[in-house]
Amino acid sequence: MTELRLEGVSKRYGTDGDGTTALSSVDLTVRDGEFFTLVGPSGCGKTTTLRAIAGFEEPTEGSVSFDGTEMTGVPPERRDVGVVFQSYALFPHMSVAENVGYGLQFREPPGGTNEEERVAELLELVDLSGMGERSPDQLSGGQRQRVALARALAPAPDLLLLDEPMSALDARLRESLRRQLKRIQSELEITTVYVTHDQEEALAVSDRLAVMSDGRLEQVGPPQEIYGEPATRFVAEFVGDNNVFDATVRERTGHTTQVDHGGRTFELRDVPADASRVSFCVRPDALSQAADRNRITVDVETSEFLGETVRVHGRWNDHAVVLRLEEMPGEAVTVGFEPGDEHLVETS
Amino acid sequence: MSPPERSSALDSVRHWLERWYRVLECLRRRLERRALWLTALATAAVLVVMLYLPVGVVFVEAVLEEGSPTLGHFADVLTDPFYVGFLADVVADPVAVGSHLASLLGWLGAVSVSLSLEYPIPGVGVPVPWLAVETPGVRMGLFGFTAYQAALSTVASVALGLPAAYVLANYEFAGRRTLRSLTILPFVLPGIMVAVGFYAMFGHAGTLNSVLGVIGLGPFAFIEANPLAIVILAHAFYNAPLVARITVAAWESVDRRAVETARSLGASERRAFRDVVVPQLAPAVLTGALLTFIFTFMTFPIVLALGGLQLATVEVWIYDRVQRLDYAEAATLAILETILSLGLTYAYLRYESAQAGFARTGSTSETEPLFPDVRTALSPERLAIVAYGLVAVIVFVGPMASLVLGSVTDGTGFTLRNYAFLLERQLEGTTFQTRPLPAIRNSLLFGLATLFVAVPMGVVISVLTVRAGRSGTVVDTLAMLPLAVSGIVFGIGLLQGLVFGVPLPGGWRLQVTGAIAIVIAHAVAAYPFVTRNVSPLLSSLDPAMVESARALGASRYRALLDVELPLIASGIVAGAAFAFAISIGEFSSTVILASGSESYTMPVAVERYLGRRSGPAIAMGTLLLAVTAASFVVIDRVGGRYEL
Secondary structure, three states: OOOEEEEEEEEEEOOOOOOEEEEEEEEEEEOOOOEEEEEOOOOOOHHHHHHHHHOOOOOOEEEEEEOOEEOOOOOHHHOOEEEEOOOOOOOOOOOHHHHHHHHHHOOOOHHHOOHHHHHHHHHHHOOOOOOOOOOHHHOOHHHHHHHHHHHHHOOOOOEEEEEOOOOOOOHHHHHHHHHHHHHHHHHHOOEEEEEEOOHHHHHHHOOEEEEEEOOEEEEEEOHHHHHHOOOOHHHHHHOOOOEEEEEEEEEEEOOEEEEEEOOEEEEEEOOOOOOOEEEEEEOHHHOEOOOOOOOEEEEEEEEEEOOOOEEEEEEEOOEEEEEEEOOOOOOEEEEEOOOOOOEEEOOO | OOHHHHHHHHHHHHHHHHHHHHHHHHHHHHHHHHHHHHHHHHHHHHHHHHHHHHHHHHHHHHHEEOOEEOOHHHHHHHOOHHHHOOHHHHHHOOOOHHHHHHHHHHHHHOOEEEEEEEOOOOOOOOOEEEEEEEOOOOOOHHHHHHHHHHHHHHHHHHHHHHHHHHHHHHEEOOOHHHHHHHOOHHHHOOHHHHHHHHHHHHOOOOHHHHHHHHOOOOOOOHHHHOHHHHHHHHHHHHHHHHHHHHHHHHHHOOEHHHHHHHHHOOOOHHHHHHHHHHHHHHHHHHHHHHHHHHHHHOOOHHHHHHOHHHHOOHHHHHHHHHHOOOHHHHHHHHHHHHHHHHHHHHHHHHHHHHOHHHOOOOOEOOOEEOOOOHHHHOOHHHHHHHHHHHHHHHHHHHHHHHHHHHHOEOOOOEOOHHHHHHHHHHHHOOOOOOOHHHHHHHHHHHHHHHHHHHHHHHHHHHHHHHOOHHHHHHHHHHHOHHHHOOHHHHHHHHHHHHHOOEEOOOOOEEOOOHHHHHHHHHHHHHHHHHHHHHHHHHHHOOHHHHHHHHHOOOOHHHHHHHHHHHHOHHHHHHHHHHHHHHHHHOOHHHHHHOOOOOOOOHHHHHHHHHOOOHHHHHHHHHHHHHHHHHHHHHHHHHOOOOOO
């Protein structure tokens, strides 16, 4: 269907002197039929990127193209995109069916169906058959969100854009809607850009994702890669729980390198030969009580019981540490990791 | 034709029709895409020609003397003690600081303060300590007097409005909501009608004298004895509800939990009120006071009808100059007045926007029943409320009731003479006389025409300003100019500019006269009220709704029609009600533009009748009241809600 390409997209607000930069030179390709997620903390530029794709904002520089067709200057109503907002933005003075059918006034329903059939089809797709006559304020939050999705999909857009569509819902509902969204997306094979600040959600639904910070792309890749091999310190700390340490290289023996952090020596693997300082991260699940190398004793500050595991926040050598244990710890707990379980990130 | 021939002929016709349909559809789409900007351009054109041009004409008139620019007119006014009082000396010789200080000190030295025991109630020997401050007379001049009466009116309005706000915000009683929404009503009542109402109440043969006559007192010449007091009371009639309205809104938005927090932290009820509630009310009261001052500074029909030239304010004097065809002086005064009122309005807008962050939602304060049982009803507080209620009834209901009553009585008893006079005038009056039916017809026609111009203008300005950020405030300020330019100034501008004609290059003249000029004047006066009613609703709409519509394929204009307009309908209806009521009651510019025997409206007719006999004027005023009330009942049925 549609491949989306952003080339050198920048967005500045205000005049040059006192303006703020929302996006600086973003290059991105979203493949045909892909579920692509933009994730980052608030103010990182992910929503601005989405709005530039939809045509609600014109980039200051750079270009947005759909399947090679330049979109600069094309108003949103002629871009053929479906947008779902966090606030649902349902038209409160129209029924559910009127909401879903609104876009069919401007674009022919696909596959030779008429408007009425298309609305019924979409309501069925989102499990809201028979709700067409209701008014949006008679619906629950999750139902409203599904109406918004059906409305966006009704004219069979080339692209589906979702701006934090689940943030207003509670956690359990969010999970079930997420599965439903994923099912619909893969059924329709529609190219989808999903914006969220929730990194867990981003890892769970995406084919690929882009982590953003300060108007820049930090890393683009599939979830496993982003989680397992964070490219930057920001990604390492933002995606999932992580422990990042800065250290100085001491001595190399074969694959193993001895580094020093605050007077304590760690053994790491595959440190680049020319590095004198390194930053490495160790996921909480890699820090285990059973490991006999790189052991540290952590003073426990808080323990959160999560069911199968316990998340422990503690302090070692004046450094915040997060652990994942199987049982509630005492006042202190000693853990370690095997060389090679760490991952090197850019030194700050 | 054979059947196949016929069908091919039909086919070609259908093809032809389809082609045309496509062309038209394409045209319609193009037009639709630009519709918002076209309407905006039309609005801008109307504003430039009908608002800025007239004001500009007045300005040019004030700085031109026989074709060459001069500041002489301003110098003449600013150094004339008649206009600016004691400030004339200061303006004439601003460098002589020493002598000005000396005269100020001399004046301060002559102020005497005395404390004495007085017996204010005749026949009762209760002494009351009486503080008297004697100040030597100050020559205030026309501007000084205008400000003085505005200040007194502001004090009276706040004094009368605050208790109403207190009762409306804190007590529950039957009709509270109705009363609360009625507080907007006086503001749009025709000034000349209110003046006649006060006349019917306080005049020689008025209701108050009739009531007093029953107990053997009077008649008193209230209006003749103290016209200023009656004028101020009439101003309070207008503005006290405004003060009350703004204050109630602030009072209701005070978060009850903030008061409860203060109480739990150890503040007494009184202390919590002082520390939590009062600081949140003060901005609202100040806003109301500032608005009242601006409105009463520009007062016209009330003073003209109740005080005449004896109490002339700047506005009345300008009108008088226009009547005497002294346009240069009128224009100079008009410009000075506009500068002052613009400055005040700017202060108001600045203050209002600084307080904008104050609006909050939260659990609103609780109201308690006004009269739960007999024992509470007799508590001092409730008795004070009852006493205030009586005063309020006299001030607010009295004049309107007197108007109706006065139209069917003549000091001795029931009579239909006043209406008979109107009927007779209608049937037998000559064309140059002011007849009632044309006045009613003109008022209604102008009102409807005003709706059609003012509502689209107001809505478009709202749409453009609400989402435009910083540049939006500029547009907003420019568009709100009519609130700060008095009807008289505007009337002169229209008269001198469009009615007399503006020469255009190429020998053309831009000339607008009579009914059209009046409708324009009304529309310009009315559209800010549409904007004020629509903007809050518009800015509370989720912008994502318009964006959703656009992503689904709707043009900006279609999104406006399909999404925004239906959701702001109640504001538009309320704005339309205002526009209609403003047009029906507009007096200042209409009286200048209504030429002799045609295009006069009901308020103008009232004023013309009042010049000769009060009876027919009161009857005409009652008709005006009926028409205004009817228009509001209609609007209320349609479901308007009022904002200001």
